[in-house]
Amino acid sequence: MSADNKFASTSLEEIDQIHASLRQGFKSGKLKSIAYRKVQILQLGYLLQDNVRRFKDAFAVDLGRPALESAFLELDSTIGDCKVAYDRVEKWAKTEKAPFNLNFFAFGPVVRNEPKGVVPNISPFNYPVWTAIGPIIGAIAAGNCVVLKPSELSANVSGLIAELVPKYMDPDAMRVVMGGIAETTKLLELPWDHILYTGGGRVARIISAAAAKTLSPITLELGGKSPVVIDPKCDLTTAARRILWGKAVNAGQTCIAPDYVLVPRDFEEKFVDALKAAHAEFYPKGALNSSDISTIISAGHFSRIKGLLDKTEGEIVFGGETDESRKFIAPTVVKGVKETDSLMSEELFGPILPVMPVENVDAAIEYINKKDHPLSLYVFSQDAAFKSKVFDNTQSGSAIANDVIIHGGADGLPFGGTGPSGSGYHHGKYSFDEFTHLRASLDSPSWIDKILGSRYPPYTSKKENFLTKNLGVRLPARPSPSQLNVHAKS
Structure with missing residues (x-):
């Protein structure tokens, strides 16, 4: 075409x-x-x-x-x-x-x-x-x-x-x-x-x-590296389909694409198996024979992404096929990825999904907080407490549960990052x-000077007392020692 x-x-x-x-x-x-x-x-x-x-x-x-x-x-x-x-x-x-x-x-x-x-x-x-x-x-x-x-x-x-x-x-x-x-x-x-x-x-x-x-x-x-946190009790089939779609759509060239997955170590294989099933459903004839996969924008971007994949020390679960002449990289999942892996060194902006095993949700939160605040943070869980724990203890442009990417078009929601992932909203x-x-605006009537005339010189203590009495702020009761101690401990 x-x-x-x-x-x-x-x-x-x-x-x-x-x-x-x-x-x-x-x-x-x-x-x-x-x-x-x-x-x-x-x-x-x-x-x-x-x-x-x-x-x-x-x-x-x-x-x-x-x-x-x-x-x-x-x-x-x-x-x-x-x-x-x-x-x-x-x-x-x-x-x-x-x-x-x-x-x-x-x-x-x-x-x-x-x-x-x-x-x-x-x-x-x-x-x-x-x-x-x-x-x-x-x-x-x-x-x-x-x-x-x-x-x-x-x-x-x-x-x-x-x-x-x-x-x-x-x-x-x-x-x-x-x-x-x-x-x-x-x-x-x-x-x-x-x-x-x-x-x-x-x-x-x-x-x-x-x-x-x-x-x-x-x-x-x-943008930035937007993480996905997996709760083993999530709707696994739905999670795998949505995550793989979000990583593969537009060949991963989406600023809010799921960049990597943090999954409990003892749940990694089950999660990867669900991704395999989703891949077989999406591309029944294989990625190389599919017309439903976008390509990489330029030869330079293709070389950068392929270079990161070539250097990974993780295990390629599926995908990995590349075709430089078409600027094509197949949707690829890599498991057993470590923090020091090439795939964790920068925003991927390509169809490669690193899966990094961690001990538990606390370890996932700790890892996220060591990195720049991402543009999006994704959690897949049916447990309100699990979702709240991740969202309440991290910072990101958006906090999304049980889906990816589509919040960018949701009516009434702002789109924007925080810190290194951006500033401002649209x-x-x-x-x-x-x-x-x-633009602040007001229109002050002349009769107001019957009340505020004391603002004009010559200043006197009588005028000051009048302004303080009539315009001064009355604060609530001072916090008690017990309230201050609770605040300090929290």
């Missing part, structure tokens, strides 16, 4: 022009209109819906991705996000009253939900529609102008986005910048009102340093909030 989308880099001079043009578009005030924002949101939805077949073809070329995966993981959910924003933007954008406070109610304090301005979204190759268009639905709903910088690695999908955006979107509101390192570097030399970057930690440090020079605020979504209302300036 081929795609006819051409990837042509944007000139550095044009990037300056795009920046200036969007500044003028924002200053025009047209984005203040909720009706205008809704039109642009709806156009984004139709940009995808009208071209579903072309996007599926482009995904197939860039990622070897089956059509069902493209529809389920990206296209349908992103169109759905457009509908959610279209339906809710009036509510999201409404000015909000501050909580009632006796000292300030007369001022009419409110919070105005206002756009930040012009915002770029620098997105990756692995989900080139969901990461490029998904977050900026909220940015447009909030009234911002947007620059899309899609990945040069997913050249066909990115080229299709670049072709379609001018046909569907107002150029005063959205533009596309194509290219690689040089074009991204040029973008980051300019001042922005908020930057969203999705990708890896190494590049995130470069982008954060560049953003600091212009004092541009930034949101980072960075998806739905959280994208709107991320690109919204909360």
Whole structure:
């Protein structure tokens, strides 16, 4: 299958022009209109819906991705996000009253939900529609102008986005910048009102340093090694099917894919046997003969993943087949993996699942806490106490029980990491909030000076006593010694 989308880099001079043009578009005030924002949101939805077949073809070329995966993981959910924003933007954008406070109610304090301005979204190759268009639905709903910088690695999908955006979107509101390192570097030399970057930690440090020079605020979504903790009393068949699917879908190139499994040592073989059964169900003719497996994005990524697999000291249970000419790596499970193994050295971002045996759940928690906070943490258990123990004693971007990956599209949930796995949130209302300036506002009537006139010089002890008596805070009773001791022990 081929795609006819051409990837042509944007000139550095044009990037300056795009920046200036969007500044003028924002200053025009047209984005203040909720009706205008809704039109642009709806156009984004139709940009995808009208071209579903072309996007599926482009995904197939860039990622070897089956059509069902493209529809389920990206296209349908992103169109759905457009509908959610279209339906809710009036509510999201409404000015909000501050909580009632006796000292300030007369001022009419409110919070105005206002756009930040012009915002770029620098997105990756692995989900080139969901990461490029998904977050900026909220940015447009909030009234911002947007620059899309899609990945040069997913050249066909990115080229299709670049072709379609001018046909569907107002150029005063959205533009596309194509290219690689040089074009991204040029973008980051300019001042922005908020930057969203999705990708890896190494590049995130470069982008954060560049953003600091212009004092541009930034949101980072960075991934990491997302662990799975197995309770031997889990629904094992369901757990194995979902974990293997989450590792194999999009060839493991998912920032919230289950990266590795922590399983009690005496349950490892039973768990691995369940994964074997799931693999036989998914790929009855074998992985090499399946049309339901995506490929690795580039030769460089293929070599990196294969290199980690070649160096493992664990035992390959199934999979392990590779084909460099197709950039193909079969879904692979490796058991008996140790902490020092090559597969535990970095985020895999490929279809390889290391299974690391541990003594018990406490050992699993201890291992997780020694590492960077992951973007997602998964637990498979039917026991509420087991789930709570893992979630209450770890930190991660999300805490998910008995499924993987699909929480990224769940309506009403934020998507974001913590610490090295990212900062800030997006998806739905959280994208709107991320690109919204909360502007404090109040209107002070003249008669307030009958009460607050004591704030003016000349200052006297009488005025100070009056203000303290009428505006001072009255704290609850001081904690008792017994309460302090309990707190200190806990």
